[in-house]
Amino acid sequence: MQKIFIFILILLQAGCTLSNTPHITELEEQAKKEASHVGVIHKDVVYKETLLYTPVLDIYEPLIRKTEPSPLYIYIHGGSWLHGDKELVNVYAKTVQGLREEGITVVSINYRYVTQAGIEAMIEDCIDAVKFMQVNAAKYNIDPHTIGLHGHSAGGNLALVTGLTLSRNSNDIRFIVDEYGPTDVVRLLDEKEDRPWWTSMISDKTLYELSPITMIHPNMPPIYITHGDADKTVPITQSIVFYEKLKADGARVVFERVSGADHGYEGIDEARITQHRTKVLSFMLQEFKR
Numbered sequence: 001m002q003k004i005f006i007f008i009l010i011l012l013q014a015g016c017t018l019s020n021t022p023h024i025t026e027l028e029e030q031a032k033k034e035a036s037h038v039g040v041i042h043k044d045v046v047y048k049e050t051l052l053y054t055p056v057l058d059i060y061e062p063l064i065r066k067t068e069p070s071p072l073y074i075y076i077h078g079g080s081w082l083h084g085d086k087e088l089v090n091v092y093a094k095t096v097q098g099l100r101e102e103g104i105t106v107v108s109i110n111y112r113y114v115t116q117a118g119i120e121a122m123i124e125d126c127i128d129a130v131k132f133m134q135v136n137a138a139k140y141n142i143d144p145h146t147i148g149l150h151g152h153s154a155g156g157n158l159a160l161v162t163g164l165t166l167s168r169n170s171n172d173i174r175f176i177v178d179e180y181g182p183t184d185v186v187r188l189l190d191e192k193e194d195r196p197w198w199t200s201m202i203s204d205k206t207l208y209e210l211s212p213i214t215m216i217h218p219n220m221p222p223i224y225i226t227h228g229d230a231d232k233t234v235p236i237t238q239s240i241v242f243y244e245k246l247k248a249d250g251a252r253v254v255f256e257r258v259s260g261a262d263h264g265y266e267g268i269d270e271a272r273i274t275q276h277r278t279k280v281l282s283f284m285l286q287e288f289k290r
Contacts, residue, residue, distance in 0.1 A: 027091050028084075028087065030090075031087045031091045034091065034093035035087065035093075036060065036093065036096060039060065039063045039100060040061040041059070041060050041061070042058065042061075042140075043058050044058065045059060047109070047132035047133075048128050048129075053112050053116060056109075056110055057109040057129055058086055058087075058089070058107065059105065059107050060100060060106040060107070060108075061100075061141075062102075062104055063097075064100075064101055067143075068141065069137065069143045070104055070105045070141060070142050071103070071104045071143055071146040071148070071174075072104070072105050072142045072143065072144075072147045073099050073148045073150065073284065074109065074147060074149050075089040075106070075107065075150050075151065076109060076111070076149065076150070076151035076158045076159050076162070077089070077108065077109075077110075077152075078151065078152045078155040078156065079113075079153070079155075080153070081119075081158075081210075082113050082114065084154070086108040087108070088108075088152075089106070092277065094277065094281075095277055095280065105140065107129075107133060109125075111125035111158070112125055119206055119207070119209055119210050120209065122158070123158070123161055123165075123209065123210070126158050126159075126161070127162055127166065130147065130162060133147075134172070145172045147174060148173075148174050148176075148177070148284055149162060149173060149176045150176070150280075150284070151178065151181060152180065152181070152264075153181055153233075153264070155181065156178035156179045156180060156181025157181035157182045157183070157185070157210065157212065158181075159176050160181060160223070161209075161210060161212055163221060163223075164212055164215040167217075167219050167221050168217055168219060174221055174222075174287050174290070175222045175224065175284060175287040176222075176223045176224070177223075177224045177284065178223065178224070178225050178226070178239075179226050179280075180227045180234050180236075180263060181238075181239075182234050182238055183212045183238045183239065183241070184214075184238060184241065185207045185210045186204050186208060187238075188234065188235075191235070213242050213245060216245060216249050216251070218250075220251050220252075221252075222251075222253065222287055223251060223253045224253075224254045224283050225239050225242065225243055225255045225256070226256040226276065226280065227256075227257065227258065228258040228265055229259055229260070230260055230261055231262055232263065233262075233263035239255065240255075243255040254283065256276070256279065258272075258276060
């Protein structure tokens with residue numbers, strides 16, 4: 001028990017001292033510039049208590065109330081499961097604006113990183129954030145049975161894991177949008193020359209819990225997958241194999257290949273990124289209305 005406790009403390013310390021990758025740092029700077037300050041916004045709402053960390057989320061109320069209660073969109077940020085922040089939702093400022101103008105409540109969550117508490121706790125936080133919003137549906141005037149999930153990179157992975165877990169026994173998750181997220185973490189790590197140090201301390205069995213390709217089931221919601229074909233961080237084959245497996249299992253799934261795009265859509269111009277995000281927004285609005 002003592003060895004386990006010491007190991008956890010080492011991981012916690014490592015998680016607290018990690019610096020962001022240039023990609024995430026750039027996105028965070030962009031998010032700060034585009035952060036919304038219009039309408040009613042509830043910042044840093046505590047959705048659970050843990051021993052050493054208190055996860056929080058932000059709630060952006062609709063700018064126009066079109067339905068009572070409103071549908072709920074939940075964003076899960078990326079950052080290699082090691083960093084990032086809920087403020088990254090503002091990278092998608094036009095999407096957030098579009099959703100709020102259509103009467104949809106937007107929520108962005110923080111969660112414990114893998115080096116802070118492990119894979120199971122990270123997944124548990126994402127699921128608990130969804131459940132918190134459902135329990136508090138009346139307080140925030142949301143429909144607890146009309147929820148969409150969205151994330152990019154590690155956040156896309158967690159959106160899939162969260163949505164596929166919750167949809168096993170419920171129809172409350174109406175769609176999942178995964179932007180270039182890992183879907184087979186064991187295969188991804190096996191193929192990497194610079195495999196992250198922390199993965200050597202975690203079994204493949206546990207890593208499979210973070211692999212959506214092992215979680216496919218008959219009651220899945222519609223899934224929108226988008227991935228750049230020049231992605232050197234998460235190869236597009238992760239999404240292709242997952243898409244093909246979903247199709248073979250009869251899932252409703254859309255796959256958009258973004259030509260020439262590296263991770264985070266680096267390498268393509270802003271006009272193409274905007275065009276892509278308009279497609280994603282259209283999909284989400286369509287599924288909310290379905």
